[in-house]
Amino acid sequence: MKIPNPILTLFNFILLNPPLTLETCVDTVCHVLIRFPFHTEESCGYPGFQVSCSQNNQTLLNLPNCGQLKIQRINYAAQQLWLNDPNNCLPKRLLSLNLSASPFHAVYHHRFTFFNCSSNLDYLQRRYIAIRCLSHAPTYAVFATPSPTVVVHLSSLCVLVGAVNVPVQLPFYDRVLSSELSDDLRLSWDSPACGRCESHGGRCGFKGNDTVELDCYPLPSQGISRGARYAIAICIGVPALLCSIAVLRCICSWFRVRIRNGPWAYETVADFEALAGSPPATVAGLDRPTIESYPKIVIGENRRLPKKGDKTCSICLSEYMPKETVKTIPECGHCFHAQCIDEWLPLNASCPICRTSPSKLPQPRARSSP
Structure with a gap:
């Protein structure tokens, strides 16, 4: 019976099972990489994730009641994105922010209360941070705070503007007295659930042009599927490992032969001691x-x-x-x-106090036989 060649079997498997490619939705770049579920008018994507590219190469996302916000970056594996105001006045957008009609929600949020203050401005600006893009010095200043204590204090001095749940980046705003709210907004989305596919190196997309069902496709640049890559690694790695072991054994055998037959070769322990200059073992003490x-x-x-x-x-x-x-x-x-x-003295041929070596008695000579 003829045994099939594993290499030929592997390549037949690759040729007969080509990797799937995602051709329905293509990637675009506009300051950030735009791919499924995000899309432009010219490409396909998931409903509610349409973005646009401005003339100065800004990726803009239109949120209901808030207008267009600039996408700073997107983490497709974590299904999160970071937004800011293209006009550098994010607090103005936050006053009308409402995410209920969008597919996005806040990862962390804190409730900020806005106040418009026109009196005691020097005192307030020394204690709290004013929002510069909403303030008009020296007429009035706008403050935003998540602290209930500061809210009580400003309520007696200023006019309440409103309270907004702000999607902050980190959940550590409990001790903040006031903020200019210029940091990026951190949002996330749950549907479509493509994070697992992205984290495993795939690309999410529709199964077909006439369906909204999703599937995970390998990257076109990968060329072959993951199973085929594992098979190639095994077919190449195992022979390479065996060859390495054989080469190491040949090298070790060569060294053993050189040591056995070379100028440093020795046959017995005595020969080795003589070569190394070791003196023969002697009794240390007296008889x-x-x-x-x-x-x-x-x-x-x-x-x-x-x-x-x-x-x-x-x-x-x-x-x-x-x-x-x-x-x-x-x-x-x-x-x-x-x-x-x-x-x-049988163990040490010297005095324990002064280390003088005592003399041994002369050994009697053996008599020769007549």
């Missing part, structure tokens, strides 16, 4: 006959020793007591408990 030859002394009642000042064994750190047996190292004359020095 037993040498240790047994050292003179012994039994301490009397006065606990006197040959060396004055020796009252404590330097090995066990215990004081000498009468009738204890001590042993003296001849080369330096230092005394220690016999048991302590007998255990010390």
Whole structure:
């Protein structure tokens, strides 16, 4: 039975299953990228999302009762957009803002109360921020505040203009006394629900020209579908990984051969130690006959020793007591408990106090046989 070539199978799959492309709605650029659900008169899109491009390259969105606002940017995956006034007086638009007839709603909002003040202007302008595009100094000044305390204060000094729910960018306006309200408005939309498609790299659009049902299409620039990309990655990645492993094994084998046959080759541990300059292992201490030859002394009642000042064994750190047996190292004359020095010298061929190396007894020569 002939086994099919996985590469040929993959390319047959790609050729027989070409990726879908979204040809009904095209993207346009006017300061920001405009694509589904937004659209211009020349392109298709979702109802309520029509925008226009001004002569100075501003993308304008017409909101009911508010007029045209400039789109600063659009996040299609999060389904959010940021707006501002093209004439740089956003508070004037906010006084008539009503999103109930539009597909958009505020992500966060705070209720701002507007006041028109014509008296005590110097005092008020030192405490609060006036809206410059609505004020006419020194005749009157307009203030907007989300603070209930400031609302009570200004109510006794100024004329109430109105209260508006402002779509703010962040929900941190509880401690703001007043604001000029020049920041962008942050809005969102729920329908059409294309955020999931956008976040996965697709493009949302209608299933056909005669239906409002939506579908998610791959990007035309992607060329092939996600499943085909996974198949290509597996077909290319697995052989590449196996080849890399084989190359590494060949390199390791080559190094082993060079080490075994090269000028640094060694066959045994002894050869390696000799090559590295390691001295052969030797016994560090003295032999037993040498240790047994050292003179012994039994301490009397006065606990006197040959060396004055020796009252404590330097090995066990215990004081000498009468009738204890001590042993003296001849080369330096230092005394220690016999048991302590007998255990010390087989491991260390030096005095524990002065580090003098005692001499070993000469080894008897072997007699030659007649």
